[in-house]
Amino acid sequence: MTVLADAEISGDLARRAAAFDDGPSVLAVDGTTASPASPSPLPLPPELPADELAFGAVMEEAGAVVVDDHGRLVAEFAGLEVARVTRNLDGVAELEVGVGQADRELQALVHGQLPRRDALVRAIELVAEHRRPGAPMHPLNRLARERWLRSILIHDPSAVGCAELSPVPPLLPRSTLLGMVPTAAIGARDDGTPIVVVCSVGIELDLVADGLDYRNREQAANPPVGDMDLLLVMPRRDVHPVIGAQAARAPRVSITSIDEPWGRSSAAPSAP
Numbered sequence: 001m002t003v004l005a006d007a008e009i010s011g012d013l014a015r016r017a018a019a020f021d022d023g024p025s026v027l028a029v030d031g032t033t034a035s036p037a038s039p040s041p042l043p044l045p046p047e048l049p050a051d052e053l054a055f056g057a058v059m060e061e062a063g064a065v066v067v068d069d070h071g072r073l074v075a076e077f078a079g080l081e082v083a084r085v086t087r088n089l090d091g092v093a094e095l096e097v098g099v100g101q102a103d104r105e106l107q108a109l110v111h112g113q114l115p116r117r118d119a120l121v122r123a124i125e126l127v128a129e130h131r132r133p134g135a136p137m138h139p140l141n142r143l144a145r146e147r148w149l150r151s152i153l154i155h156d157p158s159a160v161g162c163a164e165l166s167p168v169p170p171l172l173p174r175s176t177l178l179g180m181v182p183t184a185a186i187g188a189r190d191d192g193t194p195i196v197v198v199c200s201v202g203i204e205l206d207l208v209a210d211g212l213d214y215r216n217r218e219q220a221a222n223p224p225v226g227d228m229d230l231l232l233v234m235p236r237r238d239v240h241p242v243i244g245a246q247a248a249r250a251p252r253v254s255i256t257s258i259d260e261p262w263g264r265s266s267a268a269p270s271a272p
Helices: 007-018 056-062 100-111 116-130 145-155 207-221 241-247
Strands: 002-006 025-030 033-036 065-068 073-077 080-087 093-097 162-167 183-189 194-199 229-235 253-258
Touching (some): 080 100, 093 116, 145 253, 162 194
Parallel strands (some): 002 025
Antiparallel strands (some): 025 033, 080 093, 162 183
């Protein structure tokens, strides 16, 4: 099979196609001519400055998970961002607490006098009330559900046969909390096999390609670990035959499902 693509996106398509067994060839179209596309490298997450990484201790003390969010340090609770490190007009790193930009601005106005750790604890307590099994529907339990899945697995990696899992940056920087984008963690299976776990919610047709991008990036960044398995995790209702057919065309890829953390049968992290 041959795919004709605009030159601007042909490089990304060529990289993704090469990750599949018998993947299609990709031709870059420029005007009336077409030529084989060269795979474009995946952009690597930038290294976080030391003064920003220093806020990780405050995040952990408050009960949040510290996440490198492709160029910025964020605090997550049950997969939802509750704070991030930014820089003020003088270029000084500071911790802003809140869910989304509007909430961070409101928190600064109402609770700006509180120590950052105390403000973060308050935010986590609010999120914990809504982001738990059996909680009534609320905006706080509708956002970033794929990251909620990941948080469950980091909290209990044995749920998918793993001994340990840690979050990794997204493939690209996020511009908003809205929308669902597959998110990943790396670690090891119970037998020590290195693994990349990618969580998704909904019928995401790019899931397998995204997962292969994650695996290729992490293998290149961690060459001593050797070949990694790729495990795709989603709610049971989202396991679609189309995704299974794609996964079957790539090596060492498997799919599993878990109970939705916004359902009544799943465990959830507890607030500090």
